[in-house]
Amino acid sequence: MTAQPDQTGMATGKIIISVDAMGGDAGPSVVVAGIAKSAKKNPELGFILHGPEETLRKLVSKRRVLEGRVVFRDCPDVVTMEDKPSQVVRNGKNTSMWSTLESVRTGEATGAVSCGNTGALMALSMLRLRRLPGVTxxxxxxxxxxxxxxxxxxxxxxxxxxxxxxxxxxxxxxxxxxxxxxxxxxxxxxxxxxxxxxxxxxxxxxxxxxxxxxxxxxxxxxxxxxxxxxxxxxxxxxxxxxxxxxxxxxxxxxxxxxxxxxxxxxxxxxxxxxxxxxxxxxxxxxxxxxxxxxxxxxxxNGGVFLGLNGTVIKSHGSADATGVSAAIKLAFTLARSGFAERLAARVASVAELTQDVAQSADAALNKEKESN
Amino acid sequence: MTAQPDQTGMATGKIIISVDAMGGDAGPSVVVAGIAKSAKKNPELGFILHGPEETLRKLVSKRRVLEGRVVFRDCPDVVTMEDKPSQVVRNGKNTSMWSTLESVRTGEATGAVSCGNTGALMALSMLRLRRLPGVTxxxxxxxxxxxxxxxxxxxxxxxxxxxxxxxxxxxxxxxxxxxxxxxxxxxxxxxxxxxxxxxxxxxxxxxxxxxxxxxxxxxxxxxxxxxxxxxxxxxxxxxxxxxxxxxxxxxxxxxxxxxxxxxxxxxxxxxxxxxxxxxxxxxxxxxxxxxxxxxxxxxxNGGVFLGLNGTVIKSHGSADATGVSAAIKLAFTLARSGFAERLAARVASVAELTQDVAQSADAALNKEKESN
CATH class of the missing domain: 3.40.718.10 (Isopropylmalate Dehydrogenase)
Known part of the structure; x- marks a missing residue:
């Protein structure tokens, strides 16, 4: 899915990645350096960046390659590495992590990247994006x-x-x-x-x-x-x-x-x-x-969360610009291949298959019972 | 413990290691090369070698450094990597692995080294050497x-x-x-x-x-x-x-x-x-x-089996002469430090300690019950 120009103000045809600027060990400057690195290599990329807007605008304005390719979402709160997932699920609405996933949920972005707390990111992803039908x-x-x-x-x-x-x-x-x-x-x-x-x-x-x-x-x-x-x-x-x-x-x-x-x-x-x-x-x-x-x-760099309605990539908390850029490249590759849709179709077809097998096993069992 | 001259024909003062010549991927020649390597570096070492005696005598006779330092125990059978531990425990009496552990059990050797099947070696070790009191x-x-x-x-x-x-x-x-x-x-x-x-x-x-x-x-x-x-x-x-x-x-x-x-x-x-x-x-x-x-x-090279009455070292199945020699060196180091005895004492003292704690917890609990 590609972003619509009316939603992000960016040209159609770009693949939009939603990026959590906060929560990594090294702070937002490294994340901005990472997306700049990716933007330089790949003209097809656009970004939605989540975090304290004023700080982020300053960092982005120093990178000419990012001009016109970043949309900001102002979020006052940050999920720390010490936060418990259950707390973040209850009280995390104003965090950059929550907002990052929201852009995937609404379809504005095709994938999300965060360097933050793994447990919290997984809990929020399950809550906001929901599991694919058939995935436990x-x-x-x-x-x-x-x-x-x-x-x-x-x-x-x-x-x-x-x-x-x-x-x-x-x-x-x-x-x-x-x-x-x-x-x-x-x-x-x-x-x-x-x-x-x-x-x-x-x-x-x-x-x-x-x-x-x-x-x-x-x-x-x-x-x-x-x-x-x-x-x-x-x-x-x-x-x-x-x-x-x-x-x-x-x-x-x-x-x-x-x-x-x-x-x-x-x-x-x-x-x-x-x-x-x-x-x-x-x-x-x-x-x-x-x-x-x-x-x-x-x-x-980048663990992909599989089994959700949408692609979420967890980058190492200690990632530097190279690491962030690698996670973004992975999000891009998966977005371009239509991975999320293919995976959903695959899991659904096997869920059907499982039912078929279970049903035919039941049928065979019943037949056996009848013949006994 | 050091071997007695009447049992092995070797001079007292040497530390005797019981070595399984069979069961490794590369056969007995590599094991003999390994003990020769150790014997060259360490004059304090003596060996009891288990396997088909004729073959082993030929291999040992080619290594001058091993002259007068090896006692043979003829064993016709070999534990293979495919044998199930339960089978070896039942039918393994004539194997070189069984015999290797026997020399530790009787006190002739201070440690055993085998390159053979890990599961079988552990099962036989538990059967023949028994667990230390207090070890599950x-x-x-x-x-x-x-x-x-x-x-x-x-x-x-x-x-x-x-x-x-x-x-x-x-x-x-x-x-x-x-x-x-x-x-x-x-x-x-x-x-x-x-x-x-x-x-x-x-x-x-x-x-x-x-x-x-x-x-x-x-x-x-x-x-x-x-x-x-x-x-x-x-x-x-x-x-x-x-x-x-x-x-x-x-x-x-x-x-x-x-x-x-x-x-x-x-x-x-x-x-x-x-x-x-x-x-x-x-x-x-x-x-x-x-x-x-x-x-x-x-x-x-060498996994040490802990919690038994005796030191058993499992060398990699694919070990070469350097690997076998490293396992023997480890057996020697542990033998010289009196490790087996110290470990037994340590586990026993903590078993007592555990009882003490359990008893005083019980006592406290009973006291509480009485006061209620």
């Missing part, structure tokens, strides 16, 4: 660097909900496959279910149940199910989509990110060690920069 | 590279059991702290409880309960409790010991290891990219080697 638990999908040709794997749930039963894990598989198709252009994504071992006798009961369920829907939902995968497959090549509950997913990605940061910092120290290694780092600077770009978490 | 679930503790001065953090449980309730997590905290004291010489280890967020209102119910329990025992058990930690703290500096259930722990370390392997392979590619970067890699070779040693999973 929305999930956060993140991109993790991998050795696959597309450079990343999708992991979900990365922390929307600490619980997930077998039907939830099936929905994550469907939503993750849909995201991989639209966000990474994989026509037949390979989906794996995270477990402690690939042997079938290992793991929790709900995982065995989920394995059977997902296997059943792989064919009609046009993905390949590779079965159980392990932690090492998250950056690996065995699958493109990793499905797990939000507790395990959150721990896994934070461990992966922490490991990458530790290695990067040890690598910097190694190159500072001697005059020879310092010379080496100068010679290898281009190669190392390419590598560091490949594994830089800022480049894949 | 033994745990696997692994070392993960970190930015702490000691170079590693301890994580447990890394996969002994996919479940853990609050009292189990308390025991993991006690055992992990004891391991950090004896294996890493930290007089007052800092212990963290793995969760999805550091805010107290986040996470599963059993984690909140465990948080309260662990906090209560930190002082008497002489460790510092830093509260909830996140995945990024596993390679971080906030604590030395990370406590979690075996499902989450297993996924986390495998994700971390997978991420490290991915970066290492991308780094190698980066250095091959151009003539300039190839030259750089030559110049930086010493620094890079030091870095790669620091984050090489083989250097910290």
């Amino acid at each position: 638990r929305p999930a956060i999908a993140i991109l993790f660097p991998s050795r696959n040709p597309q450079g990343f794997n999708v992991l979900l749930d990365a922390g929307a909900d600490i619980r997930a039963d077998a039907p939830d894990l099936l929905q994550y598989a469907l939503m993750g496959a849909s995201y991989a198709r639209n966000g990474m252009h994989l026509s037949r994504p390979r989906v794996g279910l995270l477990n402690v071992g690939t042997e079938e006798h290992k793991g929790r009961a709900e995982l065995k149940e989920a394995q059977a369920l997902i296997a059943q829907y792989a064919e009609p939902a046009k993905f390949e199910f590779v079965g159980f995968v392990e932690g090492s497959d998250i950056p690996g090549t065995r699958c493109d989509v990793i499905v797990t509950d939000g507790f395990t997913g959150n721990v896994a990605i934070k461990t992966g990110e922490g490991t990458a940061r530790m290695i990067a910092s040890l690598l910097r120290e190694a190159f500072k060690y001697s005059p020879l290694s310092r010379l080496a780092s100068v010679l290898a600077v281009t190669s190392l920069r390419r590598l560091s770009k490949r594994i830089d978490p800022r480049q894949v | 679930r033994p745990a696997i503790a692994i070392l993960f590279p970190s930015r702490n001065p000691q170079g590693f953090n301890v994580l447990l449980d890394a996969g002994a059991d996919i479940r853990a309730d609050a009292p189990d997590l308390l025991q993991y905290a006690l055992m992990g702290a004891s391991y950090a004291r004896n294996g890493m010489h930290l007089s007052r280890p800092r212990v963290g409880l793995l969760n999805v967020g550091t805010e107290e209102h986040k996470g599963r119910a059993e984690l909140k309960e465990a948080q309260a329990l662990i906090a209560q025992y930190a002082e008497p058990a002489k460790f510092e409790f830093v509260g909830f930690v996140e995945g990024s703290d596993i390679p971080g500096t906030r604590c030395d010991v990370i406590v979690t259930d075996g499902f989450t722990g297993n996924v986390a370390i495998k994700t971390g290891e997978g991420t490290a392997r991915m970066i290492a392979s991308l780094l190698r590619e980066a250095f091959k990219y151009s003539p300039l970067s190839r030259l750089a890699s030559v110049l930086a070779v010493t620094s890079l080697r030091r870095l790669s040693k620091r984050i090489d999973p083989r250097q910290v």
